[in-house]
Amino acid sequence: MGFLRYDSDFMVMLGRIADYVILNVLCVIFSIPLFTVGAAVTAKYYVAMKLARKEEPNVFKAFINSFRDNFKQATLLWLLSVFLSAFLAMDWFLLKKTGMTNAVSFFQIALFVLTVLVVMSVFCVFPILARYHVTIRGAVRNAVLFSLLHLPKMILVIFLEVIPYYIGFHYMNWFIGIWLFCTTLSLYYAAGMYARAFLKVEHEKEKTGEEIQEKAGTD
Template identity: 35%
Template sequence: MGSIFAADSPLMRTLTRIADVMILNILFIVTALPVITIGAALTALNFTAMRIATGTDRTITGDYLRSFRGNLRQATAIWGILLGLAAVLVAWYGVISALVTDPVVQFVLYAGWYIIVFLVVVMTLWVFPYLAKFEGSIRETLRNARLLSWRHPLTTLFALTVIVLCATVTVFSPQATGYGLLWLLIGFGGIAVVDGTLFARIFDRYIHSSEEG
C-alpha cells in the first residue's frame, strides 16, 4: 500500500498532474476576467499547458505568470485585432441578412462568409500557442499561425474538434459538466493540455529543423 502512495508512484503522479491542471484552470479564469487580458491569458494558458504536456514545467504559477507578463502587450494587441475581425464579420452577416434579397447572391455571400469565419477560427486556434512558443512581430505571428493551420490540417481539425465537442456537450447536455462546474474546475486547462500535446509536437519539428539548418 505504501508504494501506491509514494511520491513517484503512477497514482500520485497522475493526481499531481490533475492538481496542476486545476491550478492552471483557476489562473486562466482569474486573469481572463478583465476581458481585455484574454489574449495574454490564452497565451499563458497554452504556454503552461505545453510545458505540462511535455513534462518541462517548473511551477505552474511561475510558468503561467512569466508568460502572461512577457506577452501581455503583444497578446493584447492580437486579441484586439481578432475582436475587430469578429466585429467586421458580424457586421457583414447583418448586411447580407438585411440588404441582400437575391437568393443566389445571398448564397454566394453567405458561403464566402462561412469560409472566412472558418479560416479566422483556425488561425485563432494556432495564434496564441504560437505566440507562447516563438518570438516575432504581430504580423509574423498572425501570418505563421495562418500558415500552420493550413499546413497541419489534421492537427487543426483534431484540436478544433476537442473544443467544439466539449462546448457541444456543455450546451446540449449541461448535466454532464455539472452545469458548468467542470469548466470552473478543470475544463479550460484540460482542453489546453490535450491540444497543447499536439501543438508542442508540431512546434518541436520546426525548432529542431531550424537548429539543424
C-alpha cells in the same frame, strides 16, 4: 499501496491533471477584465506546453511571468481578433438580413472559408506567441500557415474548446464539473499537439540552418 507514493505514476498523473486544472482556472481569473484574455491564454499555453514537454515549471510563477512578458503583444492580438470576429459577424448578419443566405453564392463560400481560417488562426496565434519571439505580423502569418498545415487537428482543437460550454449550458447544474473535465482534456490535447508540432518545426529549421527564437522564460 505503492501507487500512493508521491513519485508513483498514479500520483504524477494526478499532479499533472491538477496542473492543467489550475491553468484553466488561472486563465479564467486573469481574463475577467476581458481585454486581458489574449495575455491569459498565451500564459496558459506557455505553461501547458512546458508540461507537455515533460518539464516541471512552477505553474503559478510561470503563468504570471508569461502573462507579464507577453501582455502587450497578446493584448494587441486579442483586440485584432475581436475586431476581425466582429467584422465577420456583421457580414454574416447582413447576409441573413438581406436574404442572401437562402441560396449558396460565391460570396457566402468565400466568407465561410475566411471565417474558418480566421477562427483557426485566432486559436493558434496565442500558442505561437507563447512559444516564440515573434512580431505581431509574424505571429499572424505563422498562425495562418499553421492552421492550413494542421487543418484536421485545428478543427479538433476548436471542437474540444467549444464543447465544454455547449454541454455545460445544457446541463447548468453540472456546469462546473463538466467545464473542469472538458477544459482539462482540451488543454491536455491542444498543448500536446502544439508542443509536438512546434518541436517538429524546430528540428526542420535546425536541419536547414535557420534560426528560430524560442522563449526560455524564468520559471
